[in-house]
Amino acid sequence: MxxxxxxxxxxxxxxxxxxxxxxxxxxxxxxxxxxxxxxxxxxxxxxxxxxxxxxxxxxxxxxxxxxxxxxxxxxxxxxxxxxxxxxxxxxxxxxxxxxxxxxxxxxxxxxxxxxxxxxxxxxxxxxxxxxxxxxxxxxxxxxxxxxxxxxxxxxxxxxxxxxxxxxxxxxxxxxxxxxxxxxxxxxxxxxxxxxxxxxxxxxxxxxxLPDDRPLPADLETFLTAGAPPVYVGFGSIPLEALKEAGRIAIRAARAQGRRVLLSHGWVGLALEDQGRDCFAVGEVNQQALFPRVAAVVHHGGAGTTTTAARAGAPQVIVPQIGDQPYWAGRVAALGVGAAHDGSAPTAESFMAALDIALGDDVRRRATAVAREVRxxxxxxxxxxxxxxxx
Incomplete structure (x- = not known):
């Protein structure tokens, strides 16, 4: 609006x-x-x-x-x-x-x-x-x-x-x-x-709404210090179960040797430790951020899905309510990411979804679809x- x-x-x-x-x-x-x-x-x-x-x-x-x-x-x-x-x-x-x-x-x-x-x-x-x-x-x-x-x-x-x-x-x-x-x-x-x-x-x-706000200086430092991280955030969904989903996502990404960028969101996600491979942020300019991440792990809100698609970022959607299963299905159908089966991931189920999203074919497809988004x-x-x- x-x-x-x-x-x-x-x-x-x-x-x-x-x-x-x-x-x-x-x-x-x-x-x-x-x-x-x-x-x-x-x-x-x-x-x-x-x-x-x-x-x-x-x-x-x-x-x-x-x-x-x-x-x-x-x-x-x-x-x-x-x-x-x-x-x-x-x-x-x-x-x-x-x-x-x-x-x-x-x-x-x-x-x-x-x-x-x-x-x-x-x-x-x-x-x-x-x-x-x-x-x-x-x-x-x-x-x-x-x-x-x-x-x-x-x-x-x-x-x-x-x-x-x-x-x-x-x-x-x-x-x-x-x-x-x-x-x-x-x-x-x-x-x-x-x-x-x-x-x-x-x-x-x-x-x-176009967003030209710069990213915070400490976030810029983290992004430029290594490989593109996996972004994990569930936006304005305040369901307590998402705290465990966030922990599982962080562990899975780190287990694959990926750096992690965690968004606190309304549920208040937090890092279990402050390793050099992890960084936590509040509200930031996703239009500037998402082109610089390896994948976007999120809840499947319309705005986050569209922003990630515009950026050409592969997605893993863990849908919770409302229209989120629809957006998860669309991401999977378009081949630009993975739809987690259900709202409560396990280490194994999330690792499987992340493996799909981080694949070369999905990255190429996400880049191609980004050019089609109006x-x-x-x-x-x-x-x-x-x-x-x-």
Whole structure:
């Protein structure tokens, strides 16, 4: 969203990003030259509360809380705006849809991963208490069933919110929010959108904010002191199990004679010892870093996957939640890395995945695919917004 805001600003628009007020996101939006209108809570606090189920509540109850709070935050942010573009967790985008409708503003829905949009080429996601039937193989039928599932999870809170701001009830919450013409902010090489009659999708390419920040001096010293290291980091995924996954990854890389660059991330990964072959960092410019590593070990977030692919860096993905298994599968299918089978690696399973990623064939393939990854997705989206609504 910061990347899109930067492009819109360069084209003469005045973008306002209603996003979480965590310091790193505030800095990101500021670097894009945009205005940050704080969302209802910092992401770190939201994730911690959701993982701990604090306070105790069901998914529909938590969705109702987010819907109401986000509606208030987005409504304040949208004051004086001409169009609302929404991306993110479903309750937040549903709140944005209500704000746009109440204010009579055009509305665009965007997502960064194809699996969240209806298509006969993949199955819908499951929700707690609403599993996707394993025996049903017709994806069209499953996506039709998904309308009822999302109504069961979000519909009551959605219509209560609509009634509270004077909007009529709407039964199909999914398609009201997704719209008939959603935008897909992912790279066509990394995550192509196969044609489907279930949705008319506009694929823009990934929205990438250029980053020209220099790497820290001590990191530069480490990088130039030896062979390219294996990068290990799990970004903003705070699952405690990833600490053990990180330890396994470090030991496996060192056992192969590789240096290691560890990213602390939100889970707080730490080195077991301070050997000269290891170095730990906080948040850094991955666009500058990844071309200089032997491989990128990560969780499979859309941003990390795209950045590593652009850099031509082989990848090992240890997927945890959400869309991460999809990105792991795409990396493996493209031959630019390895998808670990499951979220909890053993020394043997991770070593096998790392062996694949560090192979010469994968390195050559990663270099070739890097030339195919587009960098203009945010500009494409910005131009389309201004053509439609400017």
């Amino acid at each position: 910061a990347a899109l805001a930067a492009q819109l600003r360069a084209m003469g628009a005045e973008p306002i990003v209603c996003g979480p007020p965590d310091p790193e996101f505030a800095e990101l939006v500021s670097r894009a030259g945009a205005t940050l209108a704080p969302a209802h809570t910092p992401v770190r606090q939201f994730v911690a509360d959701a993982l701990a189920n604090r306070p105790p509540m069901t998914l529909p109850e938590r969705a109702a809380l987010v819907l109401k709070a986000q509606r208030e935050a987005i409504s304040a942010a949208a004051e004086g705006c001409d169009v609302v573009l929404a991306a993110g967790l479903f309750p937040s985008t549903a709140a944005a849809r209500c704000v746009a409708e109440a204010r009579g503003l055009p509305y665009v829905y965007a997502t960064y991963c194809p699996i969240y949009l209806p298509s006969e080429h993949h199955r819908p996601s499951a929700y707690p208490g609403h599993p996707v039937p394993a025996e049903e193989t017709d994806n069209r039928a499953l996506w039709s069933r998904d309308v009822k599932t999302m109504a069961a999870v979000f519909g009551e809170a959605w219509n209560e919110l609509r009634a509270s701001i004077g909007l009529p009830a709407a039964q199909n919450v999914r398609d009201e929010v997704f719209t008939a013409n959603p935008w897909l902010a992912s790279d066509p090489t990394l995550s192509p959108w196969p044609s489907t009659q279930l949705r008319d999708v506009f694929q823009t390419g990934a929205w990438i 960098t203009d997705g945010a500009a494409v989206a910005a131009r389309k917004l201004l053509e439609l609504f400017g």
